[in-house]
Amino acid sequence: MPIYLDNAASAPMDERVLEAMMPYFTHKFGNPSSIHNYGRETRAAIDKARKTIADILNTSPSEIFFTSGGTEADNMAIFSCIHTYELSHVITSPLEHHAVLHTIEELQNDYLDFEWSKVEVDQQGALNMECLEALLNNNPISLVSLMHGNNEIGNLNDIERIAALCKENEAYFHSDTVQTMGHYRFDLQKLPIHYLVGSAHKFHGPKGVGFLYVNAEASLKPILYGGPQERNRRAGTENVPGIVGMAKALELAYANLDHDKNHILGLKERMISQIQSHIPNITFNGLCGDLDKSLYTVLNINLPPGDEYDMLLFNLDIDGIAASAGSACTSGTQIGSHVLEAIGANPDSGYLRFSFSRMNTEAEVDKAV
Incomplete structure (x- = not known):
């Protein structure tokens, strides 16, 4: 699915x-x-x-x-x-x-x-x-x-x-x-x-x-x-x-706001924990890794420069996982993220954004990671 x-x-x-x-x-x-x-x-x-x-x-x-x-x-x-x-x-x-x-x-x-x-x-x-x-x-x-x-x-x-x-x-x-x-x-x-x-x-x-x-x-x-x-x-x-x-x-x-918020926040916490255990020294863009200062619906992962990350979104899509990706750079016809540029992100880095809803499940988070 x-x-x-x-x-x-x-x-x-x-x-x-x-x-x-x-x-x-x-x-x-x-x-x-x-x-x-x-x-x-x-x-x-x-x-x-x-x-x-x-x-x-x-x-x-x-x-x-x-x-x-x-x-x-x-x-x-x-x-x-x-x-x-x-x-x-x-x-x-x-x-x-x-x-x-x-x-x-x-x-x-x-x-x-x-x-x-x-x-x-x-x-x-x-x-x-x-x-x-x-x-x-x-x-x-x-x-x-x-x-x-x-x-x-x-x-x-x-x-x-x-x-x-x-x-x-x-x-x-x-x-x-x-x-x-x-x-x-x-x-x-x-x-x-x-x-x-x-x-x-x-x-x-x-x-x-x-x-x-x-x-x-x-x-x-x-x-x-x-x-x-x-x-x-x-x-x-x-x-x-x-x-x-x-x-x-x-x-x-x-x-159902309180119930849904707790559910979605749990999904975000679960993904943070699992990503950190699989990828040591992973960092998150902005404040999205701080649960008290960020949307409980959004997690933006910093992708270090490297060929292994260039095809990540494509591979996720092949596996049936829809997320969002981009970069901090602006070169040629590719327009980078003005947000990442404003916070001084490495122009050679990319990002992967996962965003959750009440319709997502723990099993989906586990598979995505």
């Missing part, structure tokens, strides 16, 4: 999610903007899904906006915040997802006049919080965009502390929470954050659908124009099956 250990890229859909979606592919097909019964039926489904997600996050349904995924949600938040408030300063780290970094690059290419500062990180990718504080203290009102959990090296940032610093300095705070939504709890009545995001296929929902949380005190400008959908913030007929499936997936994720 094939073994899937690339859940940070995309997690398999839960069968219960597909079951919830099916009626909206078949007989509940109305356009939610239509006023007849078919339209009212799908409009009600969207409203219910929005309330389900809002209740899970302890916020208002009016603060949840549906998108095509995490990338669009990140784009909307950053574009809207910089444009609306005419900000002259943006703060990120060099480890952010390209959905954040490339959006800011594009806005600078549009000749928007703002300074872009990057928080220093150490060789394990840990944020220098004193650097962040100094950047906030010594600059005008800023947009801070710092991810909660890193998709490559698994580092888990202290989102509460970052939010508190932003609030103290009247900065706007956006966090790419794609890797943590559905895996960590959020209480948006307590967390002072302006924008956060979710992508359904990261928590066993469908691809092509996500959401953006926008605090009532923050603004959201559309980046798509046409119809009045999503309260005039996101034009286009809504993806009703996807939205329904996403709400169901998030509901299932939080219904």
